[in-house]
Amino acid sequence: MDKVQYSTSVKDINQNYVEAQYAVRGLVPSTAAKIQEEIKNGKQYPFESITELNIGNPQTFGQKPISFNRSILASMLDPSILQHQSEDVQRRVKHYCDKIGFQIGAYSQSPGYPVVREAIANFIQKRDGTVEKPNINDILLTDGASAGITLMFNLLLKDNKDGVMIPIPQYPLYSAVITQCGAQQIPYYLVEEKGWSAEQTELEAQYEKAKQNGITPKILVCINPGNPTGQVFDKKSIVEMIQFASEKKIVIFADEVYQENIYVENKKFISFRKVALELNLNVEIYSFHSISKGITGECGLRGGYMEITTKVDPDVHFQIHKSKTVMLCSNTIGQLMTGLMVTPPTKEEGCNDLTIQQYNEECRALFSSLQRRAAIVTQFLNETKGVSCQPIEGAMYAFPKIELSEKFIQFAKEQNQEPDVVYCLDLLKETGLVVVPGSGFLQYPGTYHFRMTILILPEERLLAKMKIFKEWHETYMSKFQ
Amino acid sequence: MDKVQYSTSVKDINQNYVEAQYAVRGLVPSTAAKIQEEIKNGKQYPFESITELNIGNPQTFGQKPISFNRSILASMLDPSILQHQSEDVQRRVKHYCDKIGFQIGAYSQSPGYPVVREAIANFIQKRDGTVEKPNINDILLTDGASAGITLMFNLLLKDNKDGVMIPIPQYPLYSAVITQCGAQQIPYYLVEEKGWSAEQTELEAQYEKAKQNGITPKILVCINPGNPTGQVFDKKSIVEMIQFASEKKIVIFADEVYQENIYVENKKFISFRKVALELNLNVEIYSFHSISKGITGECGLRGGYMEITTKVDPDVHFQIHKSKTVMLCSNTIGQLMTGLMVTPPTKEEGCNDLTIQQYNEECRALFSSLQRRAAIVTQFLNETKGVSCQPIEGAMYAFPKIELSEKFIQFAKEQNQEPDVVYCLDLLKETGLVVVPGSGFLQYPGTYHFRMTILILPEERLLAKMKIFKEWHETYMSKFQ
Ligand SMILES: Cc1ncc(COP(=O)(O)O)c(C=O)c1O
Ligand SMILES: Cc1ncc(COP(=O)(O)O)c(C=O)c1O
Numbered sequence: 027m028d029k030v031q032y033s034t035s036v037k038d039i040n041q042n043y044v045e046a047q048y049a050v051r052g053l054v055p056s057t058a059a060k061i062q063e064e065i066k067n068g069k070q071y072p073f074e075s076i077t078e079l080n081i082g083n084p085q086t087f088g089q090k091p092i093s094f095n096r097s098i099l100a101s102m103l104d105p106s107i108l109q110h111q112s113e114d115v116q117r118r119v120k121h122y123c124d125k126i127g128f129q130i131g132a133y134s135q136s137p138g139y140p141v142v143r144e145a146i147a148n149f150i151q152k153r154d155g156t157v158e159k160p161n162i163n164d165i166l167l168t169d170g171a172s173a174g175i176t177l178m179f180n181l182l183l184k185d186n187k188d189g190v191m192i193p194i195p196q197y198p199l200y201s202a203v204i205t206q207c208g209a210q211q212i213p214y215y216l217v218e219e220k221g222w223s224a225e226q227t228e229l230e231a232q233y234e235k236a237k238q239n240g241i242t243p244k245i246l247v248c249i250n251p252g253n254p255t256g257q258v259f260d261k262k263s264i265v266e267m268i269q270f271a272s273e274k275k276i277v278i279f280a281d282e283v284y285q286e287n288i289y290v291e292n293k294k295f296i297s298f299r300k301v302a303l304e305l306n307l308n309v310e311i312y313s314f315h316s317i318s319k320g321i322t323g324e325c326g327l328r329g330g331y332m333e334i335t336t337k338v339d340p341d342v343h344f345q346i347h348k349s350k351t352v353m354l355c356s357n358t359i360g361q362l363m364t365g366l367m368v369t370p371p372t373k374e375e376g377c378n379d380l381t382i383q384q385y386n387e388e389c390r391a392l393f394s395s396l397q398r399r400a401a402i403v404t405q406f407l408n409e410t411k412g413v414s415c416q417p418i419e420g421a422m423y424a425f426p427k428i429e430l431s432e433k434f435i436q437f438a439k440e441q442n443q444e445p446d447v448v449y450c451l452d453l454l455k456e457t458g459l460v461v462v463p464g465s466g467f468l469q470y471p472g473t474y475h476f477r478m479t480i481l482i483l484p485e486e487r488l489l490a491k492m493k494i495f496k497e498w499h500e501t502y503m504s505k506f507q
Numbered sequence: 508m509d510k511v512q513y514s515t516s517v518k519d520i521n522q523n524y525v526e527a528q529y530a531v532r533g534l535v536p537s538t539a540a541k542i543q544e545e546i547k548n549g550k551q552y553p554f555e556s557i558t559e560l561n562i563g564n565p566q567t568f569g570q571k572p573i574s575f576n577r578s579i580l581a582s583m584l585d586p587s588i589l590q591h592q593s594e595d596v597q598r599r600v601k602h603y604c605d606k607i608g609f610q611i612g613a614y615s616q617s618p619g620y621p622v623v624r625e626a627i628a629n630f631i632q633k634r635d636g637t638v639e640k641p642n643i644n645d646i647l648l649t650d651g652a653s654a655g656i657t658l659m660f661n662l663l664l665k666d667n668k669d670g671v672m673i674p675i676p677q678y679p680l681y682s683a684v685i686t687q688c689g690a691q692q693i694p695y696y697l698v699e700e701k702g703w704s705a706e707q708t709e710l711e712a713q714y715e716k717a718k719q720n721g722i723t724p725k726i727l728v729c730i731n732p733g734n735p736t737g738q739v740f741d742k743k744s745i746v747e748m749i750q751f752a753s754e755k756k757i758v759i760f761a762d763e764v765y766q767e768n769i770y771v772e773n774k775k776f777i778s779f780r781k782v783a784l785e786l787n788l789n790v791e792i793y794s795f796h797s798i799s800k801g802i803t804g805e806c807g808l809r810g811g812y813m814e815i816t817t818k819v820d821p822d823v824h825f826q827i828h829k830s831k832t833v834m835l836c837s838n839t840i841g842q843l844m845t846g847l848m849v850t851p852p853t854k855e856e857g858c859n860d861l862t863i864q865q866y867n868e869e870c871r872a873l874f875s876s877l878q879r880r881a882a883i884v885t886q887f888l889n890e891t892k893g894v895s896c897q898p899i900e901g902a903m904y905a906f907p908k909i910e911l912s913e914k915f916i917q918f919a920k921e922q923n924q925e926p927d928v929v930y931c932l933d934l935l936k937e938t939g940l941v942v943v944p945g946s947g948f949l950q951y952p953g954t955y956h957f958r959m960t961i962l963i964l965p966e967e968r969l970l971a972k973m974k975i976f977k978e979w980h981e982t983y984m985s986k987f988q
Binding site: 085349 | 512513514515516517519520521522524525527529562564565566567572574577578580581582584585587588591592610611612613614615650651653654657661662663664665680683684687725756757758789790791799804805806807808809818819820822823826829830832833834835836837838839840841
């Protein structure tokens with residue numbers, strides 16, 4: 027048979043897209059999917075099924091959604107069941123329907139339902155304890171935080187001389203979208219030994235280096251709490267980052283999707299908005315939030331918002347709104363879930379104690395389980411020979427450092443693979459655990475890591491998997507002494 | 508007070524985004540929103556509220572969603588209500604949950620749930636009556652057709668020498684996204700007098716002209732049924748377009764979101780896929796479908812799919828899937844609704860007659876109302892002096908031609924506005940009817956049009972509005988004799 031002549035080959039298409047990599051769903055996870063398929067077809071592996079620790083996807087492990095929220099969404103979709111719902115659910119459904127009608131199947135306004143954006147404005151004001159309340163025109167609802175971040179990169183990055191300062195290690199969405207936009211990554215390294223801190227001197231040094239290379243730093247990305255690193259920034263760090271951005275006249279993207287996921291007593295969430303208002307500096311900050319994380323955990327519904335937290339040029343403001351219209355609107359179920367995330371049932375609303383109690387109980391149980399799991403994972407990793415892990419202060423991941431011997435590195439080179447990739451592939455093939463190689467998040471040259479989520483449920487299963495990991499690691503590594 | 512110095516102004520951002528225009532939500536609709544606000548605040552207008560005919564958004568006029576579909580989605584979100592649903596709903600919920608678990612709050616596989624993609628493959632095979640059945644790896648679920656189209660433009664368009672052949676008039680998503688990608692529009696004019704036909708000679712001429720201007724035509728966009736034009740292509744037209752694309756080695760985007768919206772006896776929907784299979788030519792075709800239109804009408808839920816309908820280079824295939832992973836997955840409610848759209852309840856599935864009857868009744872009522880409304884609008888427009896409208900064979904819009912006198916055109920020029928924009932703004936201010944100027948869709952130079960949807964309900968209200976339009980138009984135009 028002749029070779030088919032395709033009119034379009036990879037060389038004919040957008041090279042920025044070809045170059046972009048997204049490790050969370052990269053080689054290791056795709057190998058895992060193949061293995062799962064093989065197991066289904068009868069092939070034998072030393073485990074029964076794969077365990078997906080590659081992606082922060084709580085409900086795959088049976089994490090339950092908050093039932094109050096779900097009852098409301100269900101009733102908005104099918105009003106005929108409203109009679110079977112509690113009075114408190116009915117009242118909230120009425121509240122939304124008074125504003126938007128039973129019309130969740132209609133396109134909404136492009137920036138999203140005003141009723142939800144109003145609820146978010148109240149939430150932000152209360153969270154930050156500020157006199158100022160956000161204007162709803164500064165809040166845009168998005169299909170997950172990813173969509174907001176992507177839109178803003180596409181809009182703000184002008185050409186291939188523009189650069190984005192990203193923390194290393196970073197969440198791979200950033201490197202992927204910057205590459206797709208044809209812009210430049212400017213890495214700033216978080217200092218692992220100091221609990222993944224962001225250092226002023228490092229920001230300065232990388233900024234200067236970029237400038238010298240003819241790159242214009244345009245955006246500083248701050249992920250707080252950190253993914254994959256799990257640190258929570260203290261106020262001093264945030265002040266430094268804002269001062270830096272203000273001085274250099276660069277924009278801040280504050281990725282605050284894990285704001286509810288803080289597990290340590292001595293840290294609390296401080297928003298970039300709050301600090302910026304206190305400092306009263308001239309600086310442009312966009313903040314991103316999501317229903318995928320926190321205790322809401324509704325990844326699949328794709329909801330979230332972006333907030334223009336400080337004054338921006340009105341013409342730029344207009345361009346943001348205009349660009350949002352092209353995709354018509356973000357999905358209405360995700361919009362409503364975003365509203366629900368920031369509007370718990372309360373007495374003032376008229377809810378009865380039972381509703382409030384059940385809601386709080388569900389949230390508390392979920393949160394404290396996450397907190398325990400963060401501790402379990404940190405402890406096991408640090409007890410594993412040749413592995414060390416900074417405290418998981420927040421978010422949903424561990425990003426342990428693994429010591430790899432020269433012999434191992436040589437072994438990997440012979441396979442033409444990154445050492446951490448070889449490590450993760452072997453971990454997968456021998457235990458079924460799917461984790462993401464540190465190189466997917468970028469890491470300090472010569473260091474090796476992987477990222478795993480802390481999301482396995484029930485907790486005994488997590489314990490069991492951590493034991494499997496510990497044993498595997500020590501045996502595996504002993505072969506490369 | 509000093510003027511604030513913003514670090515980012517419009518000249519610093521992506522000029523392609525700045526240039527992009529999206530008329531469906533452009534000047535006229537935004538003026539309408541302002542008027543609506545003014546009315547709320549007590550300002551007097553010669554109408555009580557605005558009537559949004561600018562956007563194909565059926566549920567804003569009270570179009571009911573299909574209840575079977577909604578009951579299933581609601582039960583997936585809140586399984587506690589499942590007991591109150593019919594057996595047939597319960598069975599279908601079980602079918603989905605057996606495949607994906609009660610996990611719609613989890614990220615799905617990036618291309619979407621396999622169970623839904625399998626259902627789509629069956630639907631396509633049956634619709635086209637082909638021996639071949641699509642492979643589910645060639646089907647990707649998207650947040651509305653918009654997301655699929657946008658992804659594919661971003662991926663396939665390489666640089667500012669690449670061009671896309673778009674029908675004029677076109678759906679403004681196309682011009683907007685092509686501009687955002689920094690690529691070139693290559694217009695091919697549909698021939699209004701021949702019912703908005705696509706002519707081989709025109710395709711050839713525009714192709715050559717683009718080539719002479721140093722542009723490489725890469726993609727041919729075909730919208731069938733047409734938006735805003737409402738025509739349905741016959742087989743001969745489709746054959747010609749495919750032959751043209753095959754000869755020139757350019758890719759076809761077949762926008763088939765209105766495939767269920769065909770109102771005339773003598774036309775039926777023929778997919779580009781079906782014709783391509785018959786012709787057996789070497790050509791690459793991507794087809795897009797959506798839950799927003801048809802009789803499903805679920806715009807707000809954002810669901811749809813793209814199909815790689817013909818063989819493409821495996822490396823390009825890989826890049827499509829990889830690019831899709833960056834946004835994690837499309838929203839799961841939209842995914843399920845896409846599955847529901849292509850899987851009506853049947854006897855084979857075990858459904859009882861009542862369920863099937865009710866479902867069919869809802870669909871039939873909705874369809875025949877749309878059909879009647881298409882006829883009402885066409886008739887009224889053609890009875891209006893100085894207005895002519897091609898038959899609305901399909902989709903949801905009329906795109907009438909309006910004759911504007913020299914005096915009127917002069918009048919518009921004095922206001923520094925396109926004549927059709929002035930016309931639409933005055934129509935809005937004097938009647939509350941919101942329609943989109945033809946210039947937003949592009950139109951043959953020297954001709955003027957506007958687009959209005961046929962979606963008003965109940966039908967008496969549509970009749971009343973059409974009368975208002977007719978009277979307004981004739982009075983208004985008489986001033987510019
Ligand atoms: C730091 C960070 N930002 C953004 C996202 C995007 O999440 P989503 O698009 O689901 O809101 C994630 C998801 O894992 C994340 O970890
Ligand atoms: C021709 C055409 N294509 C695509 C779309 C996009 O629709 P959606 O993104 O809601 O699926 C529309 C919406 O009006 C349309 O008219």
